[in-house]
Amino acid sequence: MGSTASTPAGPVEAAQRAEQLRALVRYHQHRYYALDDPEIGDQEFDALFNELRALEATYPDLHTPDSPTQRVGGYVADRFEKTRHPAPMLSLANAFSPEDLRAWRDRLHRLLSEEERGRLAYVVEPKFDGLTVVLHYADGIFTLGATRGDGENGETITANLRTVRSLPLHLPADQRSPLAPPARLVVRGEAYVDKADFERFNARQAEAGERAYANPRNFAAGSLRQLDSGITAGRPLKIWVYQALIVEGGPALPSHWESLAYLRDLGLPVCPDIRRFTDDDFDALAAYVDAFGRRRHELPYEVDGIVIKVDSLGMQAELGFTGKDPRWALAYKYAGEEAVTTLLDIVVNVGRTGAVTPNAVLEPVQVSGVVVKSATLHNEDYIRDLDIRIGDKVVIKRAGEVIPKVLRPLPELRTGEEREWTMPETCPVCGAALVRPPGEAATYCVNNACPEQLVRAVEYFVGREAMDIAGFGIKQAELFVAQGYIHDLADIYELPWDDIRALEGYGDKRVDNLRAGVEASKERPIHRLLTALGIRFVGAVVAELITQHYHSLLDLMAATPEALNEIEGIGPKIAESVREYFSVDSNRALIEKFARLDVRVAEEAPAAPVGAQPLAGFTFVVTGTLPTFSRDEAHDFIKAHGGKVAGSVSGKTSYLVAGESAGSKLDKARQLGVPVIDEAELRALAGEA
Numbered sequence: 001m002g003s004t005a006s007t008p009a010g011p012v013e014a015a016q017r018a019e020q021l022r023a024l025v026r027y028h029q030h031r032y033y034a035l036d037d038p039e040i041g042d043q044e045f046d047a048l049f050n051e052l053r054a055l056e057a058t059y060p061d062l063h064t065p066d067s068p069t070q071r072v073g074g075y076v077a078d079r080f081e082k083t084r085h086p087a088p089m090l091s092l093a094n095a096f097s098p099e100d101l102r103a104w105r106d107r108l109h110r111l112l113s114e115e116e117r118g119r120l121a122y123v124v125e126p127k128f129d130g131l132t133v134v135l136h137y138a139d140g141i142f143t144l145g146a147t148r149g150d151g152e153n154g155e156t157i158t159a160n161l162r163t164v165r166s167l168p169l170h171l172p173a174d175q176r177s178p179l180a181p182p183a184r185l186v187v188r189g190e191a192y193v194d195k196a197d198f199e200r201f202n203a204r205q206a207e208a209g210e211r212a213y214a215n216p217r218n219f220a221a222g223s224l225r226q227l228d229s230g231i232t233a234g235r236p237l238k239i240w241v242y243q244a245l246i247v248e249g250g251p252a253l254p255s256h257w258e259s260l261a262y263l264r265d266l267g268l269p270v271c272p273d274i275r276r277f278t279d280d281d282f283d284a285l286a287a288y289v290d291a292f293g294r295r296r297h298e299l300p301y302e303v304d305g306i307v308i309k310v311d312s313l314g315m316q317a318e319l320g321f322t323g324k325d326p327r328w329a330l331a332y333k334y335a336g337e338e339a340v341t342t343l344l345d346i347v348v349n350v351g352r353t354g355a356v357t358p359n360a361v362l363e364p365v366q367v368s369g370v371v372v373k374s375a376t377l378h379n380e381d382y383i384r385d386l387d388i389r390i391g392d393k394v395v396i397k398r399a400g401e402v403i404p405k406v407l408r409p410l411p412e413l414r415t416g417e418e419r420e421w422t423m424p425e426t427c428p429v430c431g432a433a434l435v436r437p438p439g440e441a442a443t444y445c446v447n448n449a450c451p452e453q454l455v456r457a458v459e460y461f462v463g464r465e466a467m468d469i470a471g472f473g474i475k476q477a478e479l480f481v482a483q484g485y486i487h488d489l490a491d492i493y494e495l496p497w498d499d500i501r502a503l504e505g506y507g508d509k510r511v512d513n514l515r516a517g518v519e520a521s522k523e524r525p526i527h528r529l530l531t532a533l534g535i536r537f538v539g540a541v542v543a544e545l546i547t548q549h550y551h552s553l554l555d556l557m558a559a560t561p562e563a564l565n566e567i568e569g570i571g572p573k574i575a576e577s578v579r580e581y582f583s584v585d586s587n588r589a590l591i592e593k594f595a596r597l598d599v600r601v602a603e604e605a606p607a608a609p610v611g612a613q614p615l616a617g618f619t620f621v622v623t624g625t626l627p628t629f630s631r632d633e634a635h636d637f638i639k640a641h642g643g644k645v646a647g648s649v650s651g652k653t654s655y656l657v658a659g660e661s662a663g664s665k666l667d668k669a670r671q672l673g674v675p676v677i678d679e680a681e682l683r684a685l686a687g688e689a
């Protein structure tokens, strides 16, 4: 398949072609995003998509609200309108143990007749930890989407939801399906971000000096509540649909399980981890709930428990509510993840950039089998916004391997003895005044001579990503700074080795090895030294980009922000940060000191490749795992053939070279219409057989 049609001769042909293209694009989007089973390559898909976009641009009348081209976003709202939900959104009663689960079942047995008990069955589904949304379809067309809001009224975020790729704008999503769309359909679902996509996004944000999100849930919520849907379109949002609220003009659906099957048949994304159990099989249900709890950290999406519902909608109606909680549903929360303990104190730690982070000192408590004594509190605003006070009982969470964090205080347990906390005015290590730059969440110790900053800076300098000095870590950094051997980073190359031999635990062999490691690091490529300096926003990727253009750090010192900004992948924020760094005299002196101590600060520009330069004039971004090239080899290959390499996809990117497990860069390329090629196609472009 592919797009072979020539430009339509007139409006009628154009309308026919647009209809055909919309159907094709929808079909392939559904295969790709909902079924994860694409039939055509990215390039073919892009060709269809771009042809449709071009047609709609030429004939604006052809532009329909459900056109797949709407997914690129671009609608900017002043504020969100309110939508009244057709039925109030529910809260669920909680269960925390297998005993609670059985007690709930016993209660159902008492409330139901013997005949009903014989038909009793349950649906078990993950309790997704995202943002609840309500989606409205009229005659199969997605017309309105809203947040949960206060349960009765939500915020209308239709334009933003249109950008979520796994959400069909048109039902049935597969145009070949024989199903007729219902006249009216309202469903409930959860918008979320996969854990891996979240990590990738945050890593990029951190490197670019942008705000990082605390967890996938906040990220999903923040992304959906953007007034500019163009921003939402750039976020890796997904949706699971898990409840039919209203079905008019559709089949009779007597049970939750059947309604889920119907939603799935219409092409709505229904999570495959949903199960049905009969009442006779309640032991199997309990075993499933238990097993799900043990594997929940391995799921690609975040859950905060599992929900068990009575399957029959008739029985649901009969069982009704106690207060706000339906009797027919239960949220099972897994033990261990969260715990309540006392916040004994808040202390601040100084990092290598001087950023000062508040940390919680906790009454030790067991969480998921580990004793937790401290937890992160992120920054000053986090503590103030949640009104966390010293002495509070706080809920802490430890999930997987991440650092435990304080989720919230329990103000209802306050005794009146609790104390509010404020960020200290001076650095706890060096006593210098702390500064919080306007518009930033972080507070900094701006004293360049702060010993704690120096220890952290040395630790970073010698680390894997940077100068990679074996045997040199935080212990050595602390010791050598404390001994007065290191006052700036270049002192690492002037360590008094004879004195070190006299220190306890530093025998000849150990010192010789350490010294050899330090000597060897002098020859590292200059992008590593640039990374090691720890300039804000200049991580390993950015440093490599810069040193493709500046082959000497001495030249880089003299570069203007404008010149840096010219480099593909270097934005104004990074350029300004580099300028600021080199505007400080002591930093310039540091580079000169490195040069004097024979640390490589310049390298020869790569020899101009001889022969044909078939990739000249093209800029490439490489992502995912390629079949034979490593990332570096692919970069070298592109450069050797005259092409340029960039770190992120933008309008200036000519091609995205994508391998296995390509992530957000692939999404970005699709949105921007950047052609996506594989390794073989790259080789072919470069003229290799």
Ligand SMILES: [Zn+2]
Pocket (backbone or CB within 6 Å): 350, 427, 428, 429, 430, 431, 432, 445, 446, 447, 450, 451, 452, 453
């Ligand atoms: Zn300090």
